[in-house]
Amino acid sequence: MYNPDKYHLEMGPIRPPNEGGAGSLLIRATRNCPWNRCTFCPFYREKKFQIRDVDDIKRDIDIVRKIVDMLEDGSDMSKVPYQSLYIVKGWYRGGQKTAFLQDSNSLIMPTNQLIEVLEYLVETFPSLERITSYARSDTIARKSIQELKRIREAGLTRLHVGLESGDEEVLKLVKKGVTPEQHVEGGKKAKEAGFELSEYIMPGLGGKELSKQHASNTAKVLNQIDPDYIRMRPLTIHPMTELYHLKESGRFKMTSPHERLEEIKLVVELLDVSSILCFDHFLNGWRGRDGQLLFDTSFTGYKLPDEQEYVLRLIEEGLKVPESKHFDPRMSRMISL
Numbered sequence: 001m002y003n004p005d006k007y008h009l010e011m012g013p014i015r016p017p018n019e020g021g022a023g024s025l026l027i028r029a030t031r032n033c034p035w036n037r038c039t040f041c042p043f044y045r046e047k048k049f050q051i052r053d054v055d056d057i058k059r060d061i062d063i064v065r066k067i068v069d070m071l072e073d074g075s076d077m078s079k080v081p082y083q084s085l086y087i088v089k090g091w092y093r094g095g096q097k098t099a100f101l102q103d104s105n106s107l108i109m110p111t112n113q114l115i116e117v118l119e120y121l122v123e124t125f126p127s128l129e130r131i132t133s134y135a136r137s138d139t140i141a142r143k144s145i146q147e148l149k150r151i152r153e154a155g156l157t158r159l160h161v162g163l164e165s166g167d168e169e170v171l172k173l174v175k176k177g178v179t180p181e182q183h184v185e186g187g188k189k190a191k192e193a194g195f196e197l198s199e200y201i202m203p204g205l206g207g208k209e210l211s212k213q214h215a216s217n218t219a220k221v222l223n224q225i226d227p228d229y230i231r232m233r234p235l236t237i238h239p240m241t242e243l244y245h246l247k248e249s250g251r252f253k254m255t256s257p258h259e260r261l262e263e264i265k266l267v268v269e270l271l272d273v274s275s276i277l278c279f280d281h282f283l284n285g286w287r288g289r290d291g292q293l294l295f296d297t298s299f300t301g302y303k304l305p306d307e308q309e310y311v312l313r314l315i316e317e318g319l320k321v322p323e324s325k326h327f328d329p330r331m332s333r334m335i336s337l
């Protein structure tokens, strides 16, 4: 008998942009965020964190397998819900190479359970070359190197970490729940265990008041970690957040497009890393004098230190353009992690 839920895949609300566009298979390993207190984040408000049952996650992997088999033998797909088909079809056509474990910190799963999921995923889809997940620095720091290495060996290849800032005051202000030292410890351990590491930083997060220390201490933390990727995610403030109320009451003053460029300039000047610096999000909408986007917003980014001077020249160019010509996150309610 037709069961409408038979092909239903559970999906979380977010994933990094480079895992999107159906390029990566999305497998929901946990639901929501175990921390859920960052004052700038609207994603999981009121939602309870849960670790999904390993059998339920495996059931989703089996459903993906069934849909792939149906695609291969040309079966009638009318009974497959649109969302499941969209995710699997795009990934299938893209060569089935990458997967992303949702939601916001799936590394928090008990190590053996996470390994069981990873092994099942790799066994079911041997074509997978990259499996990634979001992870909080304090979660990475709490796992032992041996545990992290086992997780890496089971198939998890890349961790996406929301560093946001390396400044203690800024981290406290936004209730990140992580200290600069934990960021460094988590980042270094991830690298030591063999993960590719993507660190997200948030220009503007210190507001006007803490802008300089936000920039210099963020560079300091990044220099100690030397991640594979540094990704810029400028701050926007969503009305459903605590930071919005601080802004409305005048206690948090957002930086302007030029002030943010100055902030990024200071970060880039101070960086001493061998990372790829990416502006891979539309919120990095600064313009050059020719009206074109200032930075390359593709996933290719800029290789540091080779292209450090070039990025600094781009920033100088952006500073010559009137602020009104740049995308201004003060006017936007969009947000991305």
Ligand code: SF4
Residues within 6 Å of the ligand: 033, 034, 035, 036, 037, 038, 041, 042, 043, 044, 104, 136, 162, 337
């Ligand atoms: S920013 Fe990340 S850690 Fe903070 S509440 Fe949002 S999802 Fe959770």
